Amino acid sequence: MSPLERALNKLLKSNKKSAYLALFNNGSKLSNLFCNIVTSTHSTKISSGNKLEDFIYEEYKGLKFNNIKFVDVIKKIEENPNVTIVFKKVKISKSILENNSTYEFKRGKNLHLDFLVYCEGEIYINELKDGYSLDTKKSNDEINEIKMVKEVFENVTNKKCYASLILWTCADLKDASIKSNEAKDYIVIGRDFATKLDVDYDTIEYNRMTYNEGNDEFLENKILEMSDIINEKRKKN
Numbered sequence: 001m002s003p004l005e006r007a008l009n010k011l012l013k014s015n016k017k018s019a020y021l022a023l024f025n026n027g028s029k030l031s032n033l034f035c036n037i038v039t040s041t042h043s044t045k046i047s048s049g050n051k052l053e054d055f056i057y058e059e060y061k062g063l064k065f066n067n068i069k070f071v072d073v074i075k076k077i078e079e080n081p082n083v084t085i086v087f088k089k090v091k092i093s094k095s096i097l098e099n100n101s102t103y104e105f106k107r108g109k110n111l112h113l114d115f116l117v118y119c120e121g122e123i124y125i126n127e128l129k130d131g132y133s134l135d136t137k138k139s140n141d142e143i144n145e146i147k148m149v150k151e152v153f154e155n156v157t158n159k160k161c162y163a164s165l166i167l168w169t170c171a172d173l174k175d176a177s178i179k180s181n182e183a184k185d186y187i188v189i190g191r192d193f194a195t196k197l198d199v200d201y202d203t204i205e206y207n208r209m210t211y212n213e214g215n216d217e218f219l220e221n222k223i224l225e226m227s228d229i230i231n232e233k234r235k236k237n
Contacts, residue, residue: 002214003047007040030229037222044215048208049130052168053114055207056128057088059199064088070096074156077118086197087116092149100155103148106141113149115166117197123161125149126193132170132177143183164188 001009011018018035021027057066064086065076073087090113097105105111117124125146146163153161165183168190170176178184194201 002218003044003212004040004215005218007044007047008036011036011040011043030226030233033222033226033229037219045130048212049128051211052130052204052208053088053128055204055211056115056194056197056199057086059204059207060086060197062086062198067091070152073116077123077157080118081121083118084120085118087113087118089114090116092152097148097152100152101148102151103144105145105148111145111149116153119196121159123153123157123159124196125153125161125163126166126188127164128166128168128193130168132167132175140182143186146186164193166190166193168193 018032018039020035020038021031024031024035057064062085063080063083065072066088068076068087068090070090070092073090076085076087092111092113094105094109094111097103097111113125114128115126117126127142127146142165146165150161150163153159163186165186166188167176170187170189171191173187173189176184176187176189178187191201194204
């Protein structure tokens, strides 16, 4: 079963109505099917970003830790000062952020950093975006958060830290769609991030493509299903 089919089945089982139905008046079988497909496609795209983190993490063959607390990150770095370490999904509590940073944390109780890399005595703080753009409404918040995390790690570890926003599918920085002038200073393209981790960008992209096998065929079948609905309606008219 393809990711898109799983997303559509999940939507149908939930009995939730697609928000896109607000664009249509008659609530017909055709509009329902179309809106459910669009909603499922949107949710599949969002989940693919989380899956991208998994593919990158799996491709890295060195010392690595997943779903780890801030205090444990500090311990691992102290225990392995001369080893490159990759941390995925670093949990940083609101109290740690507030007590070790001059920035105001405006969201929930905790912050989850996508990737943290410790290499040659320095710390690299990375937020990963599955695309080549950064939402203009969130860009300033994204920058403030990674700057805050950078400040926290510098204050706690007394090590040099760098903060980056990774635009995974961006091939060239000049093609990055970033409206915030400040954000431009933090952008790194996916291939450069892969090189830093010593992982193969093309292998990761191939694994993603393989994972999404079946989406095309599933979509084609649904388009044919919509075509049948249209043809049946025309016959009645």
